[in-house]
Amino acid sequence: MSNQDMDTQLASIQEEFKVKSSEVKSITDVDAINDYFFNRKKGKLTNVLRGLKSIKDPAEKKNLGKLANETKIEILAKLDKLALEYKSTTAKMSNFDVTLPGKTPSLGRIHPLRQVQEELVDIFYSMGFSVHEGNELENELYCFEYLNIPATHPARDLQDTFYVKKYQNSDIEEVLRTHTSNMQVRIMEQQKPPLRIVVPGRVFRNEAIDASHEHTFYQMEGFVVDEDVSISNLTYVLKEAMSKILQQSVQIRLRPGYFPYVEPGFEADCSCVNCDGKGCKTCKYTGWVEMLGCGMIHPKVFESAGYEAGKYTGFAFGIGINRLAMLKYGIPDIREFMKGDLRFLDQF
Numbered sequence: 122m123s124n125q126d127m128d129t130q131l132a133s134i135q136e137e138f139k140v141k142s143s144e145v146k147s148i149t150d151v152d153a154i155n156d157y158f159f160n161r162k163k164g165k166l167t168n169v170l171r172g173l174k175s176i177k178d179p180a181e182k183k184n185l186g187k188l189a190n191e192t193k194i195e196i197l198a199k200l201d202k203l204a205l206e207y208k209s210t211t212a213k214m215s216n217f218d219v220t221l222p223g224k225t226p227s228l229g230r231i232h233p234l235r236q237v238q239e240e241l242v243d244i245f246y247s248m249g250f251s252v253h254e255g256n257e258l259e260n261e262l263y264c265f266e267y268l269n270i271p272a273t274h275p276a277r278d279l280q281d282t283f284y285v286k287k288y289q290n291s292d293i294e295e296v297l298r299t300h301t302s303n304m305q306v307r308i309m310e311q312q313k314p315p316l317r318i319v320v321p322g323r324v325f326r327n328e329a330i331d332a333s334h335e336h337t338f339y340q341m342e343g344f345v346v347d348e349d350v351s352i353s354n355l356t357y358v359l360k361e362a363m364s365k366i367l368q369q370s371v372q373i374r375l376r377p378g379y380f381p382y383v384e385p386g387f388e389a390d391c392s393c394v395n396c397d398g399k400g401c402k403t404c405k406y407t408g409w410v411e412m413l414g415c416g417m418i419h420p421k422v423f424e425s426a427g428y429e430a431g432k433y434t435g436f437a438f439g440i441g442i443n444r445l446a447m448l449k450y451g452i453p454d455i456r457e458f459m460k461g462d463l464r465f466l467d468q469f
């Protein structure tokens with residue numbers, strides 16, 4: 122190796138180091154550069170330093186030796202600095218506790234009303250009922266007339282019903298359905314008994330809102346039609362369904378109630394799940410909670426559906442899903458459901 126060569130080599134080593142050190146990303150890269158230049162056997166700078174021995178001229182040897190040594194010191198100093206920089210990053214990383222809990226992204230949930238509705242659907246489905254959905258915008262025939270609610274009936278009052286517009290420019294009014302019972306005659310027209318049907322859905326009442334009244338709420342209509350359906354079938358179905366949804370065995374009590382589309386009609390009470398019927402604030406110390414309206418389907422309804430007079434009997438019931446959810450979860454105010462308050466909804 123000539124002296125000129127050694128000079129050039131030292132210059133190229135400095136250039137190479139500049140490039141390599143600018144590409145360092147980790148302590149491993151620093152170690153690799155160290156090895157590349159200073160490996161005892163094949164390190165690039167080690168080789169140059171080893172070559173010094175063969176230089177004969179003492180002055181030249183001294184000159185080149187000085188230059189080579191300066192290059193070595195400079196590179197080692199820079200490598201030290203890099204090592205320190207990347208070691209401290211590694212040290213910082215090792216202070217990071219990977220076992221700490223991370224930030225959990227907030228997940229959406231199914232609304233409590235929907236949960237109760239889906240549970241009810243599953244329960245009735247397991248009892249052989251089929252599930253229908255229906256029109257929220259309904260004409261007054263199916264909502265009232267066919268259900269034995271004549272035009273003079275107070276339920277049709279403007280204070281209770283949202284009237285929308287004249288139905289297809291006829292004299293028939295269109296309304297937002299006030300109950301899911303609007304589907305009774307629609308389904309009976311399409312299907313012949315035996316029928317076991319539930320219709321969950323949203324209903325609307327033109328009402329002042331307070332802790333127990335909403336203008337928009339959820340119901341589930343249920344009805345069974347066959348040749349020999351009795352009140353005991355009705356109480357059995359209600360007892361089964363309520364026991365399942367409230368997750369404990371409950372009693373059902375029927376009191377007389379008036380709904381134009383059933384005869385006889387009942388208010389069904391459920392034994393209080395809060396106090397097991399002993400009496401508490403929820404049940405107003407009666408041991409019973411008012412649950413739903415029900416009864417044996419009125420002959421006029423069968424007539425509206427075009428069924429042969431006297432051939433069929435059946436029962437119908439309407440479950441208030443909001444009320445049931447309030448009882449199930451102990452919610453005191455019906456308005457909570459529609460507020461969209463995540464602190465409330467996150468509990469379910």
Ligand SMILES: [Zn+2]
Pocket residue numbers: 393394395396397398399400401402403404405406408409
């Ligand atoms: Zn009670």
